[in-house]
Amino acid sequence: MTTIVGIKTKEGVVLGSDKRASKGFFIGSKITQKIAKIDETLAIAIAGQLSDAEYLIKVAKAERKLMELRRGFPLDVKESTRLIANLAYSGLRNYQPYYVELLVAGVDQDGGHVFVADMSGAITNEDFAASGSGSPIAYGVLESVYNKDITNEKAKEIVSKAVAAAMERDPGSGNGIDVLAIPNLLVKEVSR
Amino acid sequence: MSEDASAGVGRFANFYGPQGRLVLVDSALEAVNRGSTTIGIKTPEFALISSHIKPTRTLIDPSEKIFAIDSHVGATGSGYIGDILQLIDELRVEAQRHRLTFENSIDVNSLAKHLGTFLHRYTIYAVRPQAASVIIAGIDQKGVQLYQVDPSGTFFGGSGFAIGQSSEVALTEIQREYSADMSVEQALKLSNKAIEKALGERPVVETGIVTIKEKEFRKIPQ
Numbered sequence: 001m002t003t004i005v006g007i008k009t010k011e012g013v014v015l016g017s018d019k020r021a022s023k024g025f026f027i028g029s030k031i032t033q034k035i036a037k038i039d040e041t042l043a044i045a046i047a048g049q050l051s052d053a054e055y056l057i058k059v060a061k062a063e064r065k066l067m068e069l070r071r072g073f074p075l076d077v078k079e080s081t082r083l084i085a086n087l088a089y090s091g092l093r094n095y096q097p098y099y100v101e102l103l104v105a106g107v108d109q110d111g112g113h114v115f116v117a118d119m120s121g122a123i124t125n126e127d128f129a130a131s132g133s134g135s136p137i138a139y140g141v142l143e144s145v146y147n148k149d150i151t152n153e154k155a156k157e158i159v160s161k162a163v164a165a166a167m168e169r170d171p172g173s174g175n176g177i178d179v180l181a182i183p184n185l186l187v188k189e190v191s192r
Numbered sequence: 193m194s195e196d197a198s199a200g201v202g203r204f205a206n207f208y209g210p211q212g213r214l215v216l217v218d219s220a221l222e223a224v225n226r227g228s229t230t231i232g233i234k235t236p237e238f239a240l241i242s243s244h245i246k247p248t249r250t251l252i253d254p255s256e257k258i259f260a261i262d263s264h265v266g267a268t269g270s271g272y273i274g275d276i277l278q279l280i281d282e283l284r285v286e287a288q289r290h291r292l293t294f295e296n297s298i299d300v301n302s303l304a305k306h307l308g309t310f311l312h313r314y315t316i317y318a319v320r321p322q323a324a325s326v327i328i329a330g331i332d333q334k335g336v337q338l339y340q341v342d343p344s345g346t347f348f349g350g351s352g353f354a355i356g357q358s359s360e361v362a363l364t365e366i367q368r369e370y371s372a373d374m375s376v377e378q379a380l381k382l383s384n385k386a387i388e389k390a391l392g393e394r395p396v397v398e399t400g401i402v403t404i405k406e407k408e409f410r411k412i413p414q
Contacts, residue, residue, distance in 0.1 A: 071302045073333060075294065082295035109333070 003134030089121025134166030312345025
């Protein structure tokens with residue numbers, strides 16, 4: 001269930017999600033937070049088992065903080081995603097997979113990044129991505145309007161549209177939209 | 193218990209000397225001071241490591257002294273070569289472990305810290321501390337880096353290091369002529385000169401370098 005969306009822009013990244021938590025055919029919650037802000041430069045959108053995702057996020061948060069203290073500068077977006085993917089992979093290999101598909105999005109020295117990390121431990125680097133039961137519908141919107149020179153402001157609109165469209169037709173998604181934009185404060189100009 | 197006694201160690205190992213110094217660590221440092229003269233020089237543009245190769249019998253190949261740790265880091269050492277090799281491998285493994293965990297190259301400070309932790313473990317148990325100091329040169333997100341790590345587990349960053357035989361003489365020479373805007377050629381000359389001063393003869397050296405332009409560690413062919 002769920003619809004989550006992430007877009008890389010020239011100014012950073014934007015994440016969007018619906019707010020429904022399903023318990024089978026029952027709506028378990030109408031105010032679920034599916035976008036977890038790790039810090040000012042990184043956020044993770046959650047699809048799948050909430051408890052598994054919360055655990056992975058907790059570990060990622062701790063490891064990021066620890067690494068920043070140890071080496072004096074933080075993990076970049078890919079490093080953070082690989083860290084989570086390694087946990088997911090060891091879970092898979094131990095027949096106890098983390099039932100999640102995460103959108104790891106954030107900014108670092110190289111600009112904005114959107115990664116998809118799934119329960120297999122694979123990660124892919126994307127310009128835009130969607131996940132959850134509403135993702136095929138969200139992708140329809142994203143494919144038709146996304147371009148590389150998008151601003152965060154415009155991306156917020158697109159993200160809302162994509163999630164809204166999914167909520168119209170996917171029974172697993174609904175009850176409102178959350179949007180988080182992370183502006184790139186680290187680099188003035190993102191080169192392409 | 194009685195086995196310990198018969199081994200001459202007693203029930204407890206005597207780590208501290210009467211002056212409160214760690215006797216075993218001091219001995220390890222003493223061994224390092226008898227090792228081949230080894231130098232590290234860093235400017236904002238590059239870091240250079242150089243080590244004297246002691247002459248061997250004509251039919252025996254001299255041992256390698258400059259080691260690639262990862263594509264962006266190199267290291268050298270002074271002391272017992274067996275111990276140096278052990279520490280070099282520890283660095284190489286840590287560099288690859290970081291790549292597996294974070295899919296990125298390790299920063300030099302973390303490497304130095306890891307080696308410091310590794311060496312420190314040998315100072316708290318009744319074992320022989322590693323008789324080797326290591327100089328690490330590399331490049332990372334923060335630029336060109338140079339570190340020295342000692343048998344006590346101490347590690348420090350800096351722009352000029354000398355370890356091994358007559359390292360005091362070599363270090364004085366480096367301090368006298370070092371400048372932050374020196375070229376690679378000047379630094380090479382300086383390191384050769386410092387080793388020559390320390391040994392009182394023209395030495396055979398092996399040298400490695402990492403520059404901010406190339407971002408890769410490589411040995412300099414003699």
